[in-house]
Amino acid sequence: MYSTLDGAKKCAKQLKRLLQASAMIFPLSECQNAVALAGGYRSWHDLNARIGQRQGAATPYDYWGNLIKALPQPCHRPVSAFLDQKAKGSLTPSDLWVRDVLPYAVSLEIVLRANASLLRPGSGPGQRLRLAIVSGMLLNVEGGSGFTPKLDPKRLGLTFEGTPASILPKLAHDPKFDVALRALVDADILMVEKDMTMIQIAESSELRAEILSRASQWGQPQTPPVDYEQMDDDLAAALAHQEGIEWRDAGPKVPYDELEYRGILLQSRYSVAREFQTTKAVVDAMTDDVRLRVSTIWCDSKASAVYSVTVTLGMDRRGLADDICDCFRAAASGFNGISVEHGDDQQFFDPEWPGDEQLELLA
Structure with missing residues (x-):
């Protein structure tokens, strides 16, 4: 800010x-x-x-x-x-490149291979060599050191230091390399200026959308297959019965499990009316400097009075978690735990209930 x-x-x-x-x-x-x-x-x-x-x-x-x-x-x-x-x-420049640019380099190669007419089978003599040049550069097929082409995040093209021949020295020995290179330049797939080479995509919203879509899915965790075993009917019935008891004993319900209140999303596992009343009171106890930084408050009805607060990414500040906890102290009758999360950072506050101080003194 x-x-x-x-x-x-x-x-x-x-x-x-x-x-x-x-x-x-x-x-x-x-x-x-x-x-x-x-x-x-x-x-x-x-x-x-x-x-x-x-x-x-x-x-x-x-x-x-x-x-x-x-x-x-x-x-x-x-x-x-x-x-x-x-x-x-914690990341080296190479790590950052792999994380942030490689997905677009690979996606660009896939989209060009499938859509650029000069690279598709049947496009005439030299098709394999033309494809080898483009793929070789984007995927660093010859394993050149210091391979970190730069990405234009708006046009989705990649810029390399060096000429295609210097980037692909082995492939450059092919007697038809220069002919294939000229065809790629004429087709606006490659642009070579002095010691810089750029691989670009045609001005097509559909092709760029495909690159963005493919790159956005890069590195997403894949859920491994899970082997399920058939649960015994009696056990399944017992678990369902227990869940029903917990839901019933949590108290009167409302017909929703989340509610946006003053810019914060309030959530309750079992849609408990009392929990929404409490979290609304907590929000009302917040100053603007606290409230505008909080994204969600979730109450775990199953554990009773256990809250999870999410701070909007990038809006944390020194002492914010303590200020949030103070709002719970002011507005709630007590709690069994509060977790305040900002990205991967988490701060937990132990249970507090009225009379705890007296019990500690007696102990």
Whole structure:
């Protein structure tokens, strides 16, 4: 978040460094516009003209969430990962490239192979060589060291240092290499300028959408197959009966299991009316500086008075978890535990009930 022009400039430079570390080509001017949009301005020019005049500028807002929305999809992962405290400083430049750019390099290769007419079987003499050049560069088939082509997150093209011949020295020995290369350049698949080579995709929203879709699925955890065993009917009936008892004993219900209240999503495992009343009171006890940073509050009806609070990614601050716990102390009659989560960071507060202090003194 920022409230001054100097603060906005620092945010833009921070974003530039962050994306540059992930081998993304995103000019400072683009970073400035994204930062301006995240702060509620129409553009960087608008920010310069109105900085400090925007109503509610000092109120906490989801800067990082707004920033991610203002950026092209390939920029989302490095920014989101930056907000994960455990990931800070733990990855090398190669690790960052594999995480943030490789999915787009592989996806670009797949989409070009299937859609570029010069690369498809039956496109005439030299098809295999043309495909070998494109695939060889995108997939580093010859295993060149320092392989980190840069990604243009808007156009989804990749820029390599060096010429195709220097990147693929073995393949370059093919006597028809130059002919195949010229065909790729003429078809606007490759662009070679001095010691830089760019592989690009045609101006097609469908093809770019396919690249984005494929890349977004890269690295998602795959659920391993699970071997199920048929549960004994008596055991299944007993478990269902126990679940029914717990649901009934949790108290009067409402016809929903989640409710948005003052910008926070409140949730109850068993749709218990009392739990929604309590969490609404907790929200009412929050100052704006606390409430605007909280995303969800979930109550585990099964455990009774056990709460999980999620802080919007990027909006944590020193002492926030303690302030949230104080709101529960002020608005609830007690609790069996509170978990405050921000990304992978978690802080847990032990049970507290009225009279606990006296019991400790007696002990």
